[in-house]
Amino acid sequence: MIELVDVVKKYRIGTHEVVALNGVSLSVRDGEFVVIMGPSGSGKSTLLHLIGCLDKPTSGKVIIDGEDTSKLSDRELTELRRDKIGFVFQQYYLIPTLTALENVELPMVFKGVPKEKRHSRAEELLELVGLKGQGDRKPNELSGGEQQRVAIARALANEPSILLCDEPTGNLDTKSGKVVMDIIKRLNVEEGVTVVLVTHDPSLSDYGDRVVRIRDGRIIHAD
Amino acid sequence: MLIELALRNLARTKVRSTLAIIGIVIGVMAISSIGIFGESLKAVILENFKDVANEVIITPNYIHGYTSIDARTVRKIETIPFAETVIPVKSESALVEYRGKKTYVTVYGIDVRKTKDLFELEKGTYKGCLVGSKIADFFKLRVGSRITVARKDFRVTGIIKEGARFDINPNYAVILPLRDFDRVFNDREYSMVIVKVKSIDKIDAFKKAVDKIVNRKENKVSVFEMKMIIERIKNVFGKVTLFLMAIAGVSLLVAGISILNIMLMSTIERTKEIGLMRAIGAYRETILKLFLTEALILGLVGSAVGGALSFLGGYSIDVLILKTAKYVFAPSSIVYVFLGIAFGILTALISAMYPAWKASKLEPIEALRYE
Ligand SMILES: Nc1ncnc2c1ncn2[C@@H]1O[C@H](COP(=O)(O)OP(=O)(O)OP(=O)(O)O)[C@@H](O)[C@H]1O
Ligand SMILES: [Mg+2]
Numbered sequence: 001m002i003e004l005v006d007v008v009k010k011y012r013i014g015t016h017e018v019v020a021l022n023g024v025s026l027s028v029r030d031g032e033f034v035v036i037m038g039p040s041g042s043g044k045s046t047l048l049h050l051i052g053c054l055d056k057p058t059s060g061k062v063i064i065d066g067e068d069t070s071k072l073s074d075r076e077l078t079e080l081r082r083d084k085i086g087f088v089f090q091q092y093y094l095i096p097t098l099t100a101l102e103n104v105e106l107p108m109v110f111k112g113v114p115k116e117k118r119h120s121r122a123e124e125l126l127e128l129v130g131l132k133g134q135g136d137r138k139p140n141e142l143s144g145g146e147q148q149r150v151a152i153a154r155a156l157a158n159e160p161s162i163l164l165c166d167e168p169t170g171n172l173d174t175k176s177g178k179v180v181m182d183i184i185k186r187l188n189v190e191e192g193v194t195v196v197l198v199t200h201d202p203s204l205s206d207y208g209d210r211v212v213r214i215r216d217g218r219i220i221h222a223d
Numbered sequence: 224m225l226i227e228l229a230l231r232n233l234a235r236t237k238v239r240s241t242l243a244i245i246g247i248v249i250g251v252m253a254i255s256s257i258g259i260f261g262e263s264l265k266a267v268i269l270e271n272f273k274d275v276a277n278e279v280i281i282t283p284n285y286i287h288g289y290t291s292i293d294a295r296t297v298r299k300i301e302t303i304p305f306a307e308t309v310i311p312v313k314s315e316s317a318l319v320e321y322r323g324k325k326t327y328v329t330v331y332g333i334d335v336r337k338t339k340d341l342f343e344l345e346k347g348t349y350k351g352c353l354v355g356s357k358i359a360d361f362f363k364l365r366v367g368s369r370i371t372v373a374r375k376d377f378r379v380t381g382i383i384k385e386g387a388r389f390d391i392n393p394n395y396a397v398i399l400p401l402r403d404f405d406r407v408f409n410d411r412e413y414s415m416v417i418v419k420v421k422s423i424d425k426i427d428a429f430k431k432a433v434d435k436i437v438n439r440k441e442n443k444v445s446v447f448e449m450k451m452i453i454e455r456i457k458n459v460f461g462k463v464t465l466f467l468m469a470i471a472g473v474s475l476l477v478a479g480i481s482i483l484n485i486m487l488m489s490t491i492e493r494t495k496e497i498g499l500m501r502a503i504g505a506y507r508e509t510i511l512k513l514f515l516t517e518a519l520i521l522g523l524v525g526s527a528v529g530g531a532l533s534f535l536g537g538y539s540i541d542v543l544i545l546k547t548a549k550y551v552f553a554p555s556s557i558v559y560v561f562l563g564i565a566f567g568i569l570t571a572l573i574s575a576m577y578p579a580w581k582a583s584k585l586e587p588i589e590a591l592r593y594e
Contacts, residue, residue, distance in 0.1 A: 054502055054588040075506060082504020093499040093591070097231035102224075109224045110504040154503065 258559025
């Protein structure tokens with residue numbers, strides 16, 4: 001369960017102030033698939049980063065599974081991200097020196113999962129995203145769609161209950177974008193993973209149980 | 224995995240990592256080579272004194288009004304069991320002449336049977352008048368030359384090999400057999416007694432015995448241990464070595480700055496990666512550890528290579544300057560190699576501290592968004 005209560009996020013650039021989110025309240029039930037849509041600069045990424053505890057709101061509350069994240073230390077927030085949340089970014093952000101398999105293992109390394117176990121889990125996950133046997137390839141030897149699938153596998157490494165996707169298909173062609181979206185949808189349906197996906201691509205709205213529209217840092221329509 | 228990650232990061236910028244390692248290699252090599260050299264230099268110098276380490280010099284206690292040691296006291300000293308050889312010495316400053324040249328020197332009277340315990344000869348025999356090498360040079364003396372000491376004629380029977388002693392400078396000495404000395408200077412008392420103690424660790428016992436037997440009523444004599452002077456020399460050379468190593472340490476400092484520099488570059492280049500790792504569950508300490516591990520690897524590799532090469536460096540300097548390599552692998556030299564290695568590793572770690580700290584302080588989202 002994700003709850004945002006009257007969240008405001010302001011950025012200060014010199015003396016200039018940018019209000020990225022201007023009083024957003026939103027709740028996402030467990031197992032729900034929510035698509036957040038809005039034009040560029042509307043505050044979608046900012047919203048997702050706040051949900052993912054990568055950033056803190058200027059005011060308002062972000063509550064994850066009943067826990068007010070503003071009360072958590074940096075260490076606790078790190079553990080929350082590690083254990084409960086999986087991120088998928090538009091730019092994939094794979095570590096170039098590590099193989100696909102090692103990239104998937106990384107969150108488990110941070111959690112202290114023993115080598116054998118994380119190895120076999122990483123292989124399972126690669127199989128899940130349709131990259132069976134591709135584990136020893138480096139990111140630069142993979143296509144964009146494949147890299148994004150590795151990123152999804154990595155996001156799932158520590159069995160998170162929440163998957164946060166920021167324009168996951170933004171850098172992909174239609175076909176590989178569909179493969180990625182199908183994987184995300186399947187995880188939501190079959191594994192019950194809560195998905196919050198932000199995009200400005202209207203064609204992705206069909207994947208969600210619910211679409212939330214955002215403009216100028218405000219939710220303008222939630223159905 | 225952290226080590227694996229660190230290794231791959233270093234491999235990513237091979238040239239840079241190699242240069243950093245070379246810096247450490249040079250620094251460690253400079254420090255350790257100089258350490259080896261300093262230690263060898265000390266050993267070479269102490270070698271000259273190794274025969275005198277167990278010697279003790281007994282002199283009259285001038286403060287209490289004694290200017291000489293009488294024969295009775297010498298006999299008492301001879302009874303002390305820790306004494307191996309007791310060599311009473313008389314001395315007097317006197318005019319020495321040869322073929323119109325003259326100079327004042329210190330003339331010593333020593334039992335002919337004992338001079339061999341104190342000096343080695345360049346030429347001739349111990350049985351008569353011995354002259355130091357500098358005196359021989361000055362007068363152009365040879366074995367058989369007739370010199371005048373305090374207006375009495377003597378035939379030189381031996382020329383003393385160049386050397387160093389603390390009590391008698393062999394190079395400028397003229398040594399007469401006691402019998403002759405007494406003839407020239409009319410039966411003086413002894414000016415000092417040189418004692419070779421059975422072993423170095425018996426010196427303290429010997430000193431105690433002297434206090435008990437000779438100085439019981441009055442402090443007639445003072446006792447000097449050669450050991451003390453040797454300790455002093457060691458100490459001074461230790462300091463010189465340390466000073467030279469500190470100068471060599473500058474090269475390690477430069478290496479440290481280069482590591483600081485490449486690590487800072489690395490944190491900036493890898494900002495996004497750091498952000499990503501923080502996002503997926505790396506603690507600040509994990510990032511800190513990663514960077515320190517990278518530095519540690521540079522330090523370990525550089526120091527190991529530098530340490531190994533420092534034997535080569537130490538060997539070269541020793542051969543070049545001291546003309547001997549026999550102290551290069553002495554345990555006391557090897558200590559300096561380990562010291563150099565420790566400094567190398569420490570330098571790498573200290574240099575990486577600031578960049579590692581900086582990397583660990585990055586806010587995940589700012590790091591991810593960094594362009
Ligand atoms: N770190 C920052 N510093 C200053 N301003 C920022 C920062 N991050 C976001 N903003 C501003 O906040 C607003 C919302 O940005 P955000 O990235 O959330 O938009 P978005 O909806 O994700 O846009 P896009 O579709 O282009 O990704 C924008 O005006 C942006 O310029
Ligand atoms: Mg965005």
